[in-house]
């Protein structure tokens with residue numbers, strides 16, 4: 659049995675004609691120590707799936723097991739980095755991280771918790787911003803705090819929900835490299851599931867990439883392994899033959915899931931339409947041909 663196993667997970671929101679069937683029969687297996695990325699379109703249900711795997715949201719059908727045990731709530735040893743930083747606005751960067759350390763290591767004296775928090779903030783390049791509050795930090799710095807907070811709890815399982823989605827391309831590239839370094843230098847073996855909409859980001863960080871089909875009734879496609887040793891650099895991946903094969907597989911799987919869409923997607927998004935119904939690539943409905 660794999661370390662993390664999601665079996666036949668389905669999830670809908672609402673009832674009756676307004677019901678939204680988001681996930682359909684999703685199955686995923688992640689081995690201990692593996693870094694797995696799930697890549698999918700905007701609004702396809704990625705956060706919903708991650709929230710079910712973490713135990714934050716219950717599934718309607720199917721189950722999630724961690725180390726063989728059914729997941730019911732956030733597991734000990736798991737840390738989550740959310741899409742939108744989720745820092746406490748009235749506390750400094752240091753205090754935000756220390757509070758997480760205090761929750762993970764309640765027996766430590768406050769001074770030791772603060773030293774530990776400071777060490778992780780310094781590791782991720784925030785040594786000079788320890789006492790600033792989130793509103794006094796840039797988006798990239800806030801996300802660095804969120805990453806330091808996750809790593810400072812010394813997790814054995816790390817859940818990342820589009821950790822760099824809100825950042826500009828340059829900041830994103832810097833943070834991806836820092837995360838790659840942190841993952842490979844972690845003192846304990848960390849099992850990671852990352853949600854992303856970027857194939858390149860998944861290639862840089864993952865052992866395995868799983869494409870997710872578009873909404874509604876999204877499910878996972880065939881996973882593909884990335885052979886190159888970690889940590890990797892973007893430059894290494896540019897011309898690597900295996901990376902080209904993986905990139906092609908993921909992009910083709912995502913595109914195929916759009917082509918299988920049963921109805922004509924709007925080319926111009928109407929006010930009434932929902933983001934999850936609008937594919938990134940608009941294609942004509944083949945069934946009408």
Ligand SMILES: Nc1ncnc2c1ncn2[C@@H]1O[C@H](COP(=O)(O)OP(=O)(O)OP(=O)(O)O)[C@@H](O)[C@H]1O
Pocket residue numbers: 671672678680698699700701702703704705706707741820873932934
């Ligand atoms: N609590 C909820 N109640 C009702 N609908 C919800 C709820 N959570 C998510 N949804 C709907 O489920 C669908 C998938 O949402 P989700 O946030 O999982 O997508 P996502 O792939 O993470 O999107 P994004 O790429 O924007 O982060 C969306 O249509 C969303 O409106």
Ligand SMILES: [Mg+2]
Pocket residue numbers: 704705706741819820
């Ligand atoms: Mg999301």
